[in-house]
Amino acid sequence: MPLFGNRRRQHRETPTYIGRKFSSRAGVEESIANFRMAISQQLGSEPEFFTAEWTGPDPAPVTVIGAAPTTRREAASYLTLWADGGMYFVAPDYAVRPTPPLVGMWKMRDTSLTSTGSVEAGEFGVRGR
Numbered sequence: 056m057p058l059f060g061n062r063r064r065q066h067r068e069t070p071t072y073i074g075r076k077f078s079s080r081a082g083v084e085e086s087i088a089n090f091r092m093a094i095s096q097q098l099g100s101e102p103e104f105f106t107a108e109w110t111g112p113d114p115a116p117v118t119v120i121g122a123a124p125t126t127r128r129e130a131a132s133y134l135t136l137w138a139d140g141g142m143y144f145v146a147p148d149y150a151v152r153p154t155p156p157l158v159g160m161w162k163m164r165d166t167s168l169t170s171t172g173s174v175e176a177g178e179f180g181v182r183g184r
Contacts, residue, residue: 074133074145074174075153080167083117083136089168090134090144093161094122101125107133107183116143119181133181143174 079086095101102122109115116135123131130147146155153173162168 071176072153072173073149073176073179074143075149075158075170076172076174077142077144078169078171079140079142079165081140081165083138086136086140086142086165087118087120087134089161089164090120091122092164093157094132096160097155097157098124105131105183107181109135109180110182111135111178111180116141119183121181121183133179135179135181141171143179145174145179 081089091101091104102124105121105123107119107121109119114137116137118136120134120136121131122134132144132146135143135145144158146152148155158170
């Protein structure tokens with residue numbers, strides 16, 4: 056076998072990222088209020104907010120909030136919140152805009168909000184809307 060022989064490379068699929076992970080010490084209710092203000096500010100009007108059912112892997116979050124623009128027929132964005140302060144924000148345009156303007160607006164309202172990574176498609180699942 057030659058010194059620089061051909062090694063078969065295992066084909067690994069590149070993960071599909073669909074959102075951002077965050078952490079906050081603000082608590083679930085305050086985090087929801089901050090998110091609602093930030094997304095309304097980004098859209099220029101208050102979207103339709105709704106709750107959705109978690110269908111992703113365990114452990115399940117405390118709640119899943121959806122936000123859909125009322126002026127356009129766009130897909131909804133989702134915020135999942137865990138009791139330990141962990142959050143997933145999943146947006147339909149994440150591939151185009153992984154850091155939407157609302158992140159800065161949200162961080163201005165919650166100084167403990169930190170980005171902790173990206174959400175892979177297999178880590179997330181909701182039903183509703």
